Amino acid sequence: MSTTSLLVSCGSIAAAGVMAYWRQLGAPRLRPMTAEQFAAQAPPELRTAVFVIEDRAQTNLMFGALGLGANDDGFPRVDAYYYVDHGLSVDVQMLGGQSINDWTNEATLDAMSHYLGVEQVTARSPEPGFIRLEVRVFDTLAASAALPSSVPNDVDLRAVPVGITETGEIATIPILGTHGLCVGATGSGKGSVAYSILAALGPLIRDGLVDVYCIDPKGGIEFGPAKDLFVKFAYQTAEDILVVLKEAIAVMRQRQAKLLAAGLRKHTPTKDEPLILILLDEAAALASYADREVRTAFEELNGLLLTQARATAVSMFAFVQDPSKENMPQRQLYPVRIGLRLTEPTQVAMVFGAGARERGAHCDKISDTTPGVGYIEQDGSTALTRVRFYWVDDNDIAAMVRAYAPRHEIVIPADDFDDFDPSTFDPDDLGDEGPVAA
Ligand SMILES: Nc1ncnc2c1ncn2[C@@H]1O[C@H](COP(=O)(O)OP(=O)(O)OP(=O)(O)O)[C@@H](O)[C@H]1O
Numbered sequence: 001m002s003t004t005s006l007l008v009s010c011g012s013i014a015a016a017g018v019m020a021y022w023r024q025l026g027a028p029r030l031r032p033m034t035a036e037q038f039a040a041q042a043p044p045e046l047r048t049a050v051f052v053i054e055d056r057a058q059t060n061l062m063f064g065a066l067g068l069g070a071n072d073d074g075f076p077r078v079d080a081y082y083y084v085d086h087g088l089s090v091d092v093q094m095l096g097g098q099s100i101n102d103w104t105n106e107a108t109l110d111a112m113s114h115y116l117g118v119e120q121v122t123a124r125s126p127e128p129g130f131i132r133l134e135v136r137v138f139d140t141l142a143a144s145a146a147l148p149s150s151v152p153n154d155v156d157l158r159a160v161p162v163g164i165t166e167t168g169e170i171a172t173i174p175i176l177g178t179h180g181l182c183v184g185a186t187g188s189g190k191g192s193v194a195y196s197i198l199a200a201l202g203p204l205i206r207d208g209l210v211d212v213y214c215i216d217p218k219g220g221i222e223f224g225p226a227k228d229l230f231v232k233f234a235y236q237t238a239e240d241i242l243v244v245l246k247e248a249i250a251v252m253r254q255r256q257a258k259l260l261a262a263g264l265r266k267h268t269p270t271k272d273e274p275l276i277l278i279l280l281d282e283a284a285a286l287a288s289y290a291d292r293e294v295r296t297a298f299e300e301l302n303g304l305l306l307t308q309a310r311a312t313a314v315s316m317f318a319f320v321q322d323p324s325k326e327n328m329p330q331r332q333l334y335p336v337r338i339g340l341r342l343t344e345p346t347q348v349a350m351v352f353g354a355g356a357r358e359r360g361a362h363c364d365k366i367s368d369t370t371p372g373v374g375y376i377e378q379d380g381s382t383a384l385t386r387v388r389f390y391w392v393d394d395n396d397i398a399a400m401v402r403a404y405a406p407r408h409e410i411v412i413p414a415d416d417f418d419d420f421d422p423s424t425f426d427p428d429d430l431g432d433e434g435p436v437a438a
Pocket of ligand 1 (some may be wrong): 040087144145165184185187188189190191192321370371373389390391392
């Protein structure tokens with residue numbers, strides 16, 4: 001359902017089941033309705049919230065109780081509220097002297113959600129002086145998102161579709177000219193992030209415009225089923241992993257030299273020189289079987305790629321469980337960051353930076369019943385998009401490999417079958433060496 005809101009004119013309200021209307025408080029009404037009447041027409045989950053928000057005296061009481069207003073200082077003003085897919089969006093004009101932290105403070109929002117009788121309230125500032133409260137009673141991402149049945153052949157590498165947003169749009173991430181980091185606890189759905197990317201890139205992998213180098217230090221368990229989609233696949237020894245990184249760096253160096261000679265700043269992928277996507281799963285696992293020297297070499301190679309490879313169309317997407325500094329020393333080198341379910345609130349800042357929880361990234365509150373739900377952030381924007389990545393099951397992976405594995409070999413029989421007549425074919429003629437049923 002779209003979040004597009006329709007103006008409610010003169011107090012008439014769309015049916016409560018169709019939650020897409022907008023209410024400008026203070027607008028003149030021909031036949032005024034009471035807060036009780038508005039609340040009665042709201043979905044049951046939102047009745048208390050609508051009753052409080054619709055009635056200025058009630059709203060002031062709430063703001064007073066939460067320390068956000070007082071008789072002497074005045075009260076914040078609710079300008080408008082909207083029915084949206086997840087509940088309500090409420091626009092509030094802050095009081096002079098208030099800061100965003102006064103509103104995004106976890107204890108305040110928790111108290112507000114209890115006051116309004118709803119599951120959760122989050123807040124962000126759409127423009128200076130204003131706060132938008134999101135009153136959440138429905139999780140639009142509760143159901144898993146199926147992989148689209150068809151994938152366009154001309155995927156835009158700067159906007160690769162990987163899931164759906166909580167407002168029902170297609171969630172995209174750039175792959176070209178960037179690096180990505182995906183962090184999530186065990187079982188949070190990191191695999192589905194990687195496979196959503198692979199599914200979208202399938203046609204380009206088949207056509208030779210994208211080469212995937214996959215590094216799966218946990219013995220190839222996660223990515224083994226898709227190995228035929230990869231140009232390189234390192235999963236056994238730490239040395240194999242270093243070789244793959246060195247090969248990517250060699251490509252990066254060659255392209256850097258060409259760019260310099262041609263006076264260009266960025267490499268555009270072609271069939272001869274495709275985008276190289278390095279999928280790096282759980283690099284921290286290396287620590288369990290690699291010695292110190294290998295780990296140091298790994299960190300150096302990884303650092304080189306993260307700092308220099310973007311312009312050469314060599315991109316790294318890394319997946320980790322634990323975002324602590326020892327496991328992930330270079331968070332700021334990944335312009336695309338994805339946070340799935342995390343176990344601790346403090347881990348949110350390790351993925352997205354300070355203040356991310358206040359901006360709405362509540363990764364620690366994602367339920368373990370919704371794997372694949374997370375937040376996406378990209379450099380250059382403070383927006384955090386809540387999404388559900390596509391669920392790619394084993395059948396989907398097998399279908400992807402069948403459709404897109406780049407090295408399909410068509411075996412042409414050596415014998416001359418020009419005289420072959422299917423109507424006279426007798427399988428017994430194949431003799432003892434014919435195929436045997438398993
Ligand atoms: N996007 C998704 N939608 C629905 N279910 C999902 C999704 N992603 C994962 N799942 C379910 O959650 C399970 C765990 O997912 P996954 O293996 O991707 O987690 P993970 O983060 O990679 O865990 P680990 O770090 O332990 O490997 C899957 O087997 C699947 O049942």
